[in-house]
Amino acid sequence: MRVIEYLLTVLVIVTLNFALPRAMPGDPFLVLSDVEEEAAVLTEEQRQYYFELYGLDRPMHKQYLSYLGDLLRGDLGHSIYYNESVTTIILRRLPWTLFLVISTVILRTIIGSLLGSISAWCRGNFFDQFLFFNLITISEIPAFITGLLILFVFSAMLGLFPLAGAMSHFTTYSNWWDKLLDILHHAFLPIVTLTLARLGGIYLLARNSVVSVIQKDYLLTAQAKGLSKGRILLWHILRNAMLPIVTRTFLSLGSLVGGAILVENVFNYPGLGLLMQEAVNVHDYTLIQGIFLVVALFVLIANLMADLIYKHFDPRIESNEEATA
Numbered sequence: 001m002r003v004i005e006y007l008l009t010v011l012v013i014v015t016l017n018f019a020l021p022r023a024m025p026g027d028p029f030l031v032l033s034d035v036e037e038e039a040a041v042l043t044e045e046q047r048q049y050y051f052e053l054y055g056l057d058r059p060m061h062k063q064y065l066s067y068l069g070d071l072l073r074g075d076l077g078h079s080i081y082y083n084e085s086v087t088t089i090i091l092r093r094l095p096w097t098l099f100l101v102i103s104t105v106i107l108r109t110i111i112g113s114l115l116g117s118i119s120a121w122c123r124g125n126f127f128d129q130f131l132f133f134n135l136i137t138i139s140e141i142p143a144f145i146t147g148l149l150i151l152f153v154f155s156a157m158l159g160l161f162p163l164a165g166a167m168s169h170f171t172t173y174s175n176w177w178d179k180l181l182d183i184l185h186h187a188f189l190p191i192v193t194l195t196l197a198r199l200g201g202i203y204l205l206a207r208n209s210v211v212s213v214i215q216k217d218y219l220l221t222a223q224a225k226g227l228s229k230g231r232i233l234l235w236h237i238l239r240n241a242m243l244p245i246v247t248r249t250f251l252s253l254g255s256l257v258g259g260a261i262l263v264e265n266v267f268n269y270p271g272l273g274l275l276m277q278e279a280v281n282v283h284d285y286t287l288i289q290g291i292f293l294v295v296a297l298f299v300l301i302a303n304l305m306a307d308l309i310y311k312h313f314d315p316r317i318e319s320n321e322e323a324t325a
Contacts, residue, residue, distance in 0.1 A: 006300060013296045018067050021288040022060070028080045028283040054080060056285075067289070076293070077286035081279070086290035089275065094294070096166055097271030100187065100260050101253065104194040109249050112199050113242075116206025123211060131203070139200025143259045147193040147266035154189060161189050164268035190267045194259055201252065202245065209244050250306035257295050 029047045051057040055066060070077060076086040115135070119128045138146070155163045162168070166186050173179040257272075264273030272291055279287040 006304065009300060010297075013300075014068070014071065014293070015064075017289050017292045017296070018064055020292075021283075021285045024280075024283060028285060050080075054078075054286075071293075076290040079284055079287045081282040081284040081287070086286050089287065090272070090290055090294055093270060093272050093275045096269060097257070097260055097264070097273065100190055100194060100263070100269070100271060101256050103187070103191045104198065104256055104260075105249060105253065107191065107195045108198050108202055109245065111195070112202030113206045113245055115199075116203045116208075117210045119203070120207045120210035120214060132207075135200045135203045138196050139198065141197070142262075143193060143197035144262040144266050146197055147190070147263050150189055150193055151266060162186050166270050187269075190260075190263050190269050193263050193266075194256065197259055197263075198252065198256060202248065205248050206245055246309055247306050250302050250309060253299065253302035257298060261295075 029050050048057070055063060058066075067077075076090070078084070079086050079089055082089060115131055119131045122128045151163065155161045162185065166183065167179075168182050168186075171182070173182070260271065261273030261276060263269070264271045265277050268274065272295065276288070276291045278284075279291060
């Protein structure tokens with residue numbers, strides 16, 4: 001049953017993915033004719049030629065069936081603007097976005113879980129109230145605004161980090177370590193921005209989970225044994241509170257990708273987010289479709305992994321589903 005639900009979801013995503021770019025006003029060849037070089041202006045005959053070349057002059061249902069057939073063969077199409085395979089372009093940009101998202105997930109989960117656990121342990125005092133107010137407030141600020149503020153302070157004013165890009169241009173590295181440090185130096189502010197923007201959710205979830213675990217009877221036994229507070233917090237409380245945190249981590253991967261798209265545009269970071277902006281600006285239908293499809297599949301895979309992990313940690317879920325079926 002779950003497989004059918006995912007297949008139907010993929011079909012809906014593919015259909016919307018095909019329809020939405022074509023609902024945009026204008027067409028790719030009007031944009032191509034707006035470049036600064038006057039010699040590149042296309043005549044009406046030339047525009048018609050390109051419409052026929054890319055099959056955009058055919059009825060919409062035939063274009064849709066052709067699109068489905070290409071997807072079944074694993075072909076995401078050919079970029080109209082860049083004149084290159086969409087798969088090649090996306091594979092070139094995807095590692096940068098994955099690097100931001102994976103780094104953010106790791107940092108956000110570790111920091112949010114620890115702060116949430118400490119806040120729950122100190123529930124009601126000044127430190128708990130301070131963390132709660134500030135983390136929730138920061139998380140309510142849109143990621144791109146947080147990114148602009150961080151970029152202005154740490155890059156423009158203090159000059160501690162680069163203003164844009166993922167690597168230093170025209171630089172020869174003596175070894176792989178220098179290259180890695182340069183990549184981390186460029187990625188630091190985007191990762192911090194995404195982490196701050198999404199930290200409040202994990203913090204709040206960890207705090208609530210730990211508060212519920214603290215009330216269990218087995219903690220009294222641990223305290224009676226004379227175990228330290230740190231050991232009780234890490235080995236008895238946090239371990240038992242991790243199930244909702246791990247599930248939330250995978251479920252939030254989709255929103256992290258969406259946040260990364262905005263943050264990449266702020267920092268001019270060469271991932272899928274910046275590529276999507278470029279594709280939308282030039283009405284590159286096939287490239288927009290490819291990016292949307294990759295992001296949507298990424299979200300579906302994350303949700304599937306969350307389901308599997310939840311069932312692994314809590315077998316009662318699978319038993320309940322079987323009983324219902």
